[in-house]
Amino acid sequence: MQGVSLVYLEAGEEIERIAAAQSGDRQAYLALVRQYARPLYRLAYAMCGDADAADLLARDALICGWGELREIPESLRFFPWILGIMRRIHETPSAVATSPKATETRPIAAIDAHGAELSPTNGGAQTEPSPTPAGEGTPGDARLRARTLASFAELRPDQRMTLSLRILEELPYEQMAALLDLSLGVATLRLSQARGHILSRATGLGGDA
Amino acid sequence: MIHLTVQQLSSYLDGQLLGSASDNVQSHLAACRDCSTRFALLERIEAILSDSLSIDPGEEFFRELEAEVGSRIRERGQRDKDLSTPAVSSVRLLDRPAQARAASARPENRAASTRTDAHVDQSRAERVARAERHAEAPAPRPHRPASPKRSGSSGAWLAFVALAVVAGSVGVVVSRTSFVSAWIAPHLGLGPEERNLAARALSPPATPETTATEAPSVESPGDPTPPDAGNAGHEWNPWEPPASHSSTNDDEMVPDAAADPSDDQAAMLEPSTMRGDEVIATPDSSRKSRATSSDPFRALGTESLGPVRAAQQLSDMANADPTAARFETAADGWERALDTMGGVPEQVSVRQLLADARYRAWQTEPTRARAEAAKSAIKTYLLFAPSGWEREQAKTRLSKLGG
Numbered sequence: 001m002q003g004v005s006l007v008y009l010e011a012g013e014e015i016e017r018i019a020a021a022q023s024g025d026r027q028a029y030l031a032l033v034r035q036y037a038r039p040l041y042r043l044a045y046a047m048c049g050d051a052d053a054a055d056l057l058a059r060d061a062l063i064c065g066w067g068e069l070r071e072i073p074e075s076l077r078f079f080p081w082i083l084g085i086m087r088r089i090h091e092t093p094s095a096v097a098t099s100p101k102a103t104e105t106r107p108i109a110a111i112d113a114h115g116a117e118l119s120p121t122n123g124g125a126q127t128e129p130s131p132t133p134a135g136e137g138t139p140g141d142a143r144l145r146a147r148t149l150a151s152f153a154e155l156r157p158d159q160r161m162t163l164s165l166r167i168l169e170e171l172p173y174e175q176m177a178a179l180l181d182l183s184l185g186v187a188t189l190r191l192s193q194a195r196g197h198i199l200s201r202a203t204g205l206g207g208d209a
Numbered sequence: 210m211i212h213l214t215v216q217q218l219s220s221y222l223d224g225q226l227l228g229s230a231s232d233n234v235q236s237h238l239a240a241c242r243d244c245s246t247r248f249a250l251l252e253r254i255e256a257i258l259s260d261s262l263s264i265d266p267g268e269e270f271f272r273e274l275e276a277e278v279g280s281r282i283r284e285r286g287q288r289d290k291d292l293s294t295p296a297v298s299s300v301r302l303l304d305r306p307a308q309a310r311a312a313s314a315r316p317e318n319r320a321a322s323t324r325t326d327a328h329v330d331q332s333r334a335e336r337v338a339r340a341e342r343h344a345e346a347p348a349p350r351p352h353r354p355a356s357p358k359r360s361g362s363s364g365a366w367l368a369f370v371a372l373a374v375v376a377g378s379v380g381v382v383v384s385r386t387s388f389v390s391a392w393i394a395p396h397l398g399l400g401p402e403e404r405n406l407a408a409r410a411l412s413p414p415a416t417p418e419t420t421a422t423e424a425p426s427v428e429s430p431g432d433p434t435p436p437d438a439g440n441a442g443h444e445w446n447p448w449e450p451p452a453s454h455s456s457t458n459d460d461e462m463v464p465d466a467a468a469d470p471s472d473d474q475a476a477m478l479e480p481s482t483m484r485g486d487e488v489i490a491t492p493d494s495s496r497k498s499r500a501t502s503s504d505p506f507r508a509l510g511t512e513s514l515g516p517v518r519a520a521q522q523l524s525d526m527a528n529a530d531p532t533a534a535r536f537e538t539a540a541d542g543w544e545r546a547l548d549t550m551g552g553v554p555e556q557v558s559v560r561q562l563l564a565d566a567r568y569r570a571w572q573t574e575p576t577r578a579r580a581e582a583a584k585s586a587i588k589t590y591l592l593f594a595p596s597g598w599e600r601e602q603a604k605t606r607l608s609k610l611g612g
Contacts, residue, residue, distance in 0.1 A: 030279050037271050046262045054264075056534070059274060059281075060526070066282040092519045092542075144250075148257045166223065167259050173225060188220065195222075195251060196215035198258075203250050 006039040046164035061086035151201030159194035516546035536570035564590040
């Protein structure tokens with residue numbers, strides 16, 4: 001994991017900066033930008049799969065945020081709010097253009113935990129066990145990696161966002177749910193749906209055995 | 210054997226299971242090869258995603274991002290301030306730093322964006338300051354008697370106001386007659402094109418705003434490069450007001466007088482309520498603002514209206530910050546909107562906007578692929594386009610693209 005996970009500003013300080021920014025203080029807004037640009041960009045990258053598109057998306061969101069700052073609900077922290085704006089921008093139809101392309105949608109052969117292909121003729125039973133775990137750079141590893149990224153790109157935006165928050169920001173379920181304005185149960189379900197989809201698509205083993 | 214669900218595996222992976230739930234999963238994994246394989250794969254997938262999705266572009270990137278956001282919001286603040294005084298708002302229309310914004314949006318030019326913005330801001334600041342001085346000067350107003358006097362002569366005051374209103378109305382009516390406009394034009398030094406534009410502006414169905422935007426520049430046929438790729442934001446587009454109302458260029462195209470200004474396209478081209486720089490930051494409010502009587506898409510059904518509004522929003526964003534990628538995204542949006550439309554009349558407008566977006570993408574950053582896409586879109590539009598200057602403009606663009 002690179003970088004630092006999401007760190008919130010102290011609540012009182014954030015409220016002060018938001019209030020100052022709402023009254024036209026650009027420096028206060030830029031302080032908020034400075035605090036949250038990194039996680040915002042990381043999530044934009046996870047959503048877009050492309051550094052340039054993520055750059056544009058994050059900038060758009062932050063610039064839009066300035067224009068809509070007066071509308072921020074009092075009960076909401078800045079990051080969930082700006083994340084909502086970014087998701088709104090991304091989930092317009094342009095998202096299709098900037099989303100990572102699903103490179104493989106046809107049924108794929110199952111692979112084992114080390115990336116080795118399982119025989120399609122025997123119901124997925126392993127034809128011969130992988131002698132050793134595949135290390136970095138082996139064909140099995142590369143295959144699993146490619147399939148994982150392709151299946152990640154196939155996720156719905158809400159699933160992708162949930163999984164990204166968990167993986168990139170390592171947020172507890174409760175914070176993740178709060179950030180996405182979901183109940184804990186729904187957030188947990190989306191996360192497991194996302195993982196199930198990737199497990200199914202990337203390995204061919206099926207999400208639920 | 211009952212296997213573990215993905216939800217159980219997922220929660221166990223994240224350490225969210227407690228007590229006996231965690232123990233049960235752990236003992237099952239020890240006994241079940243299928244589930245342990247799936248769990249191992251989940252762990253590997255997690256590691257792959259963590260590795261692939263993590264990105265750290267470095268401190269410099271975030272400094273630039275902050276600088277650009279600061280520059281853009283300062284620009285927005287200045288525009289909002291400009292809007293508060295009519296004299297300044299006219300300067301704003303003459304001084305849209307679209308070129309600077311287009312350049313700054315390109316990654317290779319971001320380093321220079323701050324300097325460009327500073328230059329633009331300096332230029333803007335000078336004009337704005339001049340306009341503000343002008344705005345601060347006492348505006349010519351009818352002389353108002355002091356309150357004590359007015360209270361003593363309210364009847365005379367009302368008569369004066371009524372007379373002024375009547376005189377003004379008569380003046381407006383008289384000035385709109387073709388005889389008077391024909392007499393005035395030579396005295397003002399207007400050429401034939403300007404007179405034509407003026408006549409069109411004075412004709413009842415067209416609004417002055419519409420006429421002003423219906424004066425696109427003619428692009429010389431056969432020129433393989435755009436007239437000014439970086440100046441794409443200054444070209445006419447349906448969502449942006451004109452950069453200048455002056456018509457002194459001999460290449461100005463005369464609008465087709467036969468075009469029906471009351472048709473959907475003409476109505477759609479009214480820019481007065483559709484400034485891209487206003488709506489970019491508030492997509493929701495832009496949707497509200499479009500639900501006006503001049504909205505050519507107001508009669509569309511729900512299925513088509515959503516994609517159309519989304520495409521309009523993308524066009525707004527492209528016009529506010531012109532890059533080829535944004536125009537292409539807008540074009541994709543219009544294509545999606547088109548997919549939801551049957552043979553309804555509005556599809557002609559959508560095809561025109563699609564062609565416009567494709568052309569502007571090429572104009573901003575010319576490539577062969579963009580030229581082909583623009584040609585294709587324009588040719589398709591021409592199959593449906595009614596006669597009028599929009600059609601002529603499309604033809605001109607097509608010839609410019611080598612089609």
